[in-house]
Amino acid sequence: MKVRPLRLIATDPPPGGWEELWSRDQWRGRELPHADLSGRRSQQVILHFEGLVQPWLKEAAKRWVRARVLSSTTPSTMSHYLDHLAAFSRWLAQRAPEVRTPVELTRELIEDYLLAVRTSELAAGTKWGRIGALRSLLAEQREDGLAGLPRSTNIYMGETPRPDYRLPKGIEAFVFDQFIDPENLARLPNEQHRTVIMLLALTGVRVSSLLELGRDALQIGSDKHPYLLYVNAKHKREAALPIGPVLCEQLRRQEEYLQSIYGKDGTALMLPSPPPGKCPSGRGGAHPITEGMVRQIVKGYVRKAEIRDSKGALARWVHPHLFRHHLGTHLVNEKVPLRVIQKVLDHDSVEMTAHYAHVHDTTVQEALTGWHERVNVRGERIALPAEGPLAQAAWMKDRIAQAKQALPNGFCGLPLQQTCPHPNACLSCDHFLTDPSFREVHKRQLDHTRRMREDAERGSRLRLVEVLQHDEQALARILTGLEQLEAEAAERPEAIGDVRDLAEGES
Numbered sequence: 206m207k208v209r210p211l212r213l214i215a216t217d218p219p220p221g222g223w224e225e226l227w228s229r230d231q232w233r234g235r236e237l238p239h240a241d242l243s244g245r246r247s248q249q250v251i252l253h254f255e256g257l258v259q260p261w262l263k264e265a266a267k268r269w270v271r272a273r274v275l276s277s278t279t280p281s282t283m284s285h286y287l288d289h290l291a292a293f294s295r296w297l298a299q300r301a302p303e304v305r306t307p308v309e310l311t312r313e314l315i316e317d318y319l320l321a322v323r324t325s326e327l328a329a330g331t332k333w334g335r336i337g338a339l340r341s342l343l344a345e346q347r348e349d350g351l352a353g354l355p356r357s358t359n360i361y362m363g364e365t366p367r368p369d370y371r372l373p374k375g376i377e378a379f380v381f382d383q384f385i386d387p388e389n390l391a392r393l394p395n396e397q398h399r400t401v402i403m404l405l406a407l408t409g410v411r412v413s414s415l416l417e418l419g420r421d422a423l424q425i426g427s428d429k430h431p432y433l434l435y436v437n438a439k440h441k442r443e444a445a446l447p448i449g450p451v452l453c454e455q456l457r458r459q460e461e462y463l464q465s466i467y468g469k470d471g472t473a474l475m476l477p478s479p480p481p482g483k484c485p486s487g488r489g490g491a492h493p494i495t496e497g498m499v500r501q502i503v504k505g506y507v508r509k510a511e512i513r514d515s516k517g518a519l520a521r522w523v524h525p526h527l528f529r530h531h532l533g534t535h536l537v538n539e540k541v542p543l544r545v546i547q548k549v550l551d552h553d554s555v556e557m558t559a560h561y562a563h564v565h566d567t568t569v570q571e572a573l574t575g576w577h578e579r580v581n582v583r584g585e586r587i588a589l590p591a592e593g594p595l596a597q598a599a600w601m602k603d604r605i606a607q608a609k610q611a612l613p614n615g616f617c618g619l620p621l622q623q624t625c626p627h628p629n630a631c632l633s634c635d636h637f638l639t640d641p642s643f644r645e646v647h648k649r650q651l652d653h654t655r656r657m658r659e660d661a662e663r664g665s666r667l668r669l670v671e672v673l674q675h676d677e678q679a680l681a682r683i684l685t686g687l688e689q690l691e692a693e694a695a696e697r698p699e700a701i702g703d704v705r706d707l708a709e710g711e712s
Contacts, residue, residue, distance in 0.1 A: 223271065227267060230253070230254040230255040230263070231251055231252065231253055231254070231255070232251070232252040232254070232270070232280075233250075233251055233252075234249060234250040234251070234252070234280035234281065234284075235249070237252075237274045237280050238274055238275060250280050250281045250284045251284070252270060252280060252283060252284050252287055253284075253287060253288075253291070254266060254267060254287065256287070256288075256290075256291030256294065256295075257287075257290060257291060257294045258294045258295065258297075258298045259294060259297065259298070259304070259305070261305070261306055261307055261350075261351075262290070262294055262297075264350055265307070265342065265346045265349075265350030265351050266287060266290055266342065266350070267350075268346060268349050268350035269341075269342055269345060269346050269350060270283050270287070272345065272346075272349075285334065285338075286334075286338040286341070286342075289334045289335045289337075289338035289339070290338055290339065290342060292335055293318060293335065293338075293339050296318055296321060297314070297318070300314070300317065300318075301314055306353065307350075307351040307352065307353050307354040308353040308354070308355070310354060310355070310358050311355065311357075311358060312355065312357040312358050312359075315339075315358055315359075315360060318339070319336060319360070319364055322335045322336055322366075323366060329366065332366045333365065333366050336360060336364065336365050336366060337365055339360060340359075340360035340364075340365055343358065343359050343360060344359065376523060376527055376528070376530075376531040377514065377515060379514065379515050380512060380513075380514050380515075380520050380523065381406070381531060383510065383512040383513075383520075384402060384406050384506075384512060384523075385402075385403065385406050385407070386510075389506075389510035389512065390402065390403070392506075392509050392510050393502075393506060393509070395462065396455075396458050396459050396461070396462035397459065397462060397476060397494075398502050398506070399455060399458075400455055400456065400458075400459040400462075400475070400476065401415070401476065401494075401499060401502050401503075402502065402503070402506055403451070403452050403455050404418075404433075404452070405499075405503070405525055405528040406528050407448065407449065407451070407452045408433060408446055408448065408452070408532075409528060409529045409531075409532030409533065409549065409550055410433070410435060410446065410529070411437075411526070411529065412496050412499050412525045412526065413496070414435050414436060414437055414444075415435075415475075415476065415499070416476060416493040416494065416495070416496070416499075417435070417436050417474075417493065418433075418435055418474065418475035418476060419434075419473060419474065419475060420460070420463065420472065420473050420474060420475050421434075422434050422435055422456070422475050423453065423456040423457070423460075424445075426598075430447060431447075431448050431449075431450070431452075431453040431456075432445045432446065432447055432448065432598050433445065433446045433447075433448050433452075433456075444598075445598035446549065446598055447598050456475075459475065463475075463477070466479075466480070466483075466490075467490045471490045472490025472491070473490075474490065474492075474493050476493055476494050477489070477490040477491075477492065477493060477494070478490070478492040478493060478494050478495075478498075479494075486498070496525075499525050500524060500525060503523060503524065503525055504521070507519055507520050507521060507523060529550065532549070532550070533546060533550055536549060548598075639683060639687070640687070640690070641687050641690055641691050643687075644684065644687050644688075644691070647680055647683055647684055647687070648684065650680055651677065651680040651681065651684065654673055654676050654677045654680060655677060657669075657673055658670060658673035658674060658677060661673060
């Protein structure tokens with residue numbers, strides 16, 4: 206099933222039309238498209254254009270804001286950008302008042318401004334914002350609001366100063382365990398609140414993407430594993446994430462909850478706003494809950510379940526985005542390769558992921574060439590998804606599994622943060638997977654198991670015989686399944702190579 210396309214209400218014009226809005230130098234966030242997806246903050250923000258002294262710059266900025274909000278950048282974000290542009294406008298008015306059109310804005314002036322910002326006493330993040338906002342305006346409005354701008358007048362990527370990033374803060378395990386504790390979750394008023402908390406805690410997906418989740422976001426892949434299909438609202442692309450059985454069951458309960466409230470066709474959203482009659486701020490199933498509502502759910506949960514830190518204080522400092530940082534640091538601690546963490550968090554670049562660790566892995570493309578089929582403990586073939594978002598998500602789950610638990614004869618299929626409650630019992634576990642590279646290991650294990658079972662029979666140790674018979678049967682089924690895979694691979698010369706060979710190459 207296809208992922209529902211990103212919902213954009215931005216195609217609707219402002220209430221008074223763009224022409225009426227254009228005549229004013231103050232635009233209210235609630236008048237602009239897409240404001241309701243970012244909550245009360247974006248609705249209350251005011252975009253100020255009066256700080257732009259040059260008429261041509263003000264015109265270009267208005268065109269830029271319109272283009273950005275139509276592509277779903279929030280009004281609050283654009284308000285920050287306008288503040289940075291106003292600083293450039295003031296500098297330009299003082300430094301070169303003769304510049305009356307974009308044609309007269311030269312590369313030399315841009316270089317002077319870059320020097321002025323870099324040598325100022327502004328904070329590193331503010332310097333980055335000053336230059337970054339101007340760079341985006343010059344690049345995106347060159348053919349529209351800045352028509353005639355000299356081709357040499359631009360700001361290169363390397364000229365944008367990098368802000369001093371602080372290491373992402375996670376959530377201590379003691380606090381995190383309280384968030385996902387079933388008894389605490391039971392204190393929440395309804396399934397939707399529980400779904401919000403579990404999605405935040407167990408996926409690390411941005412809040413903006415959670416708000417856009419389709420009702421059909423839960424998908425079962427060809428490997429029989431559950432995946433969460435979503436739209437990366439920040440980068441406007443489809444993505445998928447492997448999830449565990451606990452979250453899978455919660456999403457199924459959420460669907461039952463939606464059925465009881467909206468029926469089959471009353472909403473296409475996973476997390477719709479409540480009906481107006483059930484909640485004072487409810488807007489009905491055509492709208493998602495807001496970021497503000499998500500924050501209220503988290504804060505209310507901390508109070509209701511009395512979630513406390515190791516010092517005994519209420520964990521009031523926990524906010525929704527903190528779960529994303531927690532997942533990143535957790536995966537680093539589990540020694541999951543950085544490129545895999547990049548795919549889990551769906552970062553645009555590995556440099557963004559590098560805030561969580563200073564390690565490197567081979568590229569996703571190199572790792573993807575190591576795909577092949579697996580078999581489970583019943584000898585059944587597990588066909589890994591071949592293409593699309595599910596393929597990369599399945600690869601992601603596989604690499605996490607290899608990093609989480611090193612098994613002598615296969616791989617653990619448990620995803621992300623879920624840990625195994627039954628270590629060393631893999632031959633009776635549905636999450637156990639293996640491939641032909643372990644065939645000789647399984648043969649030796651089968652021979653050893655048979656000898657142990659025969660010894661146990663001679664000693665009349667019936668319980669041990671029963672356990673060993675189960676293992677013997679599982680190993681026999683696994684070997685049969687592996688032999689079938691190898692036989693088919695021999696008929697396909699183009700068959701994908703061994704993951705173990707790839708792993709050795711990476712190290």
